[in-house]
Each structure stands twice: as structure tokens, then as C-alpha cells.
Amino acid sequence: DAKTTQPNSMESNEEEPVHLPCNHSTISGTDYIHWYRQLPSQGPEYVIHGLTSNVNNRMASLAIAEDRKSSTLILHRATLRDAAVYYCILDYGGATNKLIFGTGTLLAVQP
């Protein structure tokens, strides 16, 4: 199974951009890259996903390296509400699309 590697924790200041890295050197050609986040005492929340091209939505941007061995989730202006655990997940593309979570990156946002 392809795995992802993320820093255990990161810090950011409010209203500054945040770049959350993820390494996935064993990614296969059909694996989608997903990002979810989990706020304290809540279930995970979908953030964004992509395959090869960079993606943007109202929550964040996803930058995918050309060789697809790494990706970066970009929060353009961090707010206190963005403090959460961020998970980078590879979707194995099987029939179930089950998510295999790692331990994620705990993002702290300072006012």
C-alpha cells in the first residue's frame, strides 16, 4: 500500500499563508491525492483532491509535484478556525474508495 509522510506538527500565524507538505514517493499512476482535516471533537472534513494538475477550491489549493511524489496543501490566509489535524491520503482507486488515514499534521494557528 502506498503511504504518505507528513510532519507531525506545524505552526502558522493568523492571516498568513500555510503550506502543508506531504510526501508519497510510492504513489501509483491511478492514485488520487486527498486532503481531509479534522477540527477538535469533530469528524474529518473533506478539503480537496487531485490527480495530476494543481487544484483550487474555496477552501484551499493543492499543488502536485510533476513526478507526483509529493504535494502541498496551501491555505491562502490561515484563520484560527483552520487549526486542525490535516491528513494527506492516497485513494487506492479500488471499488470502495476507502480512506487510509495516517497521523496527519497538527496545525496550530497563532493570533
Add this chain to the structure above:
Amino acid sequence: DTGVSQNPRHKITKRGQNVTFRCDPISEHNRLYWYRQTLGQGPEFLTYFQNEAQLEKSRLLSDRFSAERPKGSFSTLEIQRTEQGDSAMYLCASSLESFLEQYFGPGTRLTVT
């Protein structure tokens, strides 16, 4: 639509008792997932339904665990003869078959004393 709901939100039970959790997915979502999360860890996949059919079960799902999704709507997860190691957050998620995003409920926190 208010999203995925789970009941109860909290459950405290004594070792050896049976417990049942309920998940109501977003209407029209034909895929439903159960995950378990222990403190400090990411969620772990337990089982998956497409409509009423249970199509995959994790090896984590011992024979004390059973899940159903009658009529392809709500789902229940039952744990028989609970053990202290079953203490965790049990999360339910749903999705549409043609979309990759999963929508999670708030979870049911189980404490086995």
C-alpha cells in the same frame, strides 16, 4: 440536508455489554463507511456498504462486530461483549458513487469501563 448524523454521540458501557450505534447518511448517498479512531491516531477503516450490500470488511472487524444497512438507508454498527480496547470514536461517512469526497458524521464516542 443537515449532513451525516450519528446517534448516540456518547456511550458509556460496562465490559461485556452489547452496544449499537446508528448512522444516518446524507440522503441519496449510496455509499456508507464506518471508521474507528483512537486517541492520537487517524481514523481506521472498518467496513463499507454500497446500498444495502456490505462489500468490504477490515480485518479489524472481529466477529464481535456486525454492521447492517437495511434498505440502503441508515446503518447500524453493533459491538457484542464489549472490551476496554473497543473504547474509541466510531465515525460514519457517506458518499455518492460517482464522487470521491466522503462526508463524515460527528462520531459516537464509546467508553468501555
